[in-house]
Amino acid sequence: MYRHYSSALASLVEEISHGKSITLDLGSNDTGSTQVFLDLRCHFYVKDLNELLQEISSDNPSRFDLLEAHLLDKPNDLKFDYVLCWDLLNYIDKDLQPHLFNLLAPYFKEDTLLHTMRYTNENMPSSPDQFRIHSELNFSMG
């Protein structure tokens, strides 16, 4: 496990902390980050795509339906202010990503902010990493 400082995530957390907002977290709640956002009085939706990744691999022809079923029903008038993808998009097939965002698009506003991390070298972990928020907005991975 190592710590790093992400100015992008830090500014996002800072912005979220300024008001009551609605955030969609496509990651898991078990890293402690969810609690940080709840304490900021953020309305938080957790979708936890981590647990679905094996089932929606490219060799499963039902992956589109599985992804759709995994996304719980949401109120029609719901609009997210922020979307947190963490590093999940690195592990979702390119052909499935448009489907994911087409499903979520009705819940986005013009100014909805989406945050994601892309690995830029060959040392990508074999599975999504875990990100924990610490004091002064430092993050640890692993």
Added chain:
Amino acid sequence: MTDSIGHFIYRLENELEDLSEGIQVKSTAVIKGNLTAPRIQLDDGGKFRGSMVMTDTDQENKTV
């Protein structure tokens, strides 16, 4: 907050503890649904999928 009223699926008993001023999602919990309470505590390891919001007013308090 009517959209925050939902259902839960419990895999084990006593995973969700109703605190006097909020809800605690315990480390063994696997929960799907929506939580609304003045205080929500997520223990490490507890699995949750749905919506969560901590409320400020008495009228909104503890709708699960």
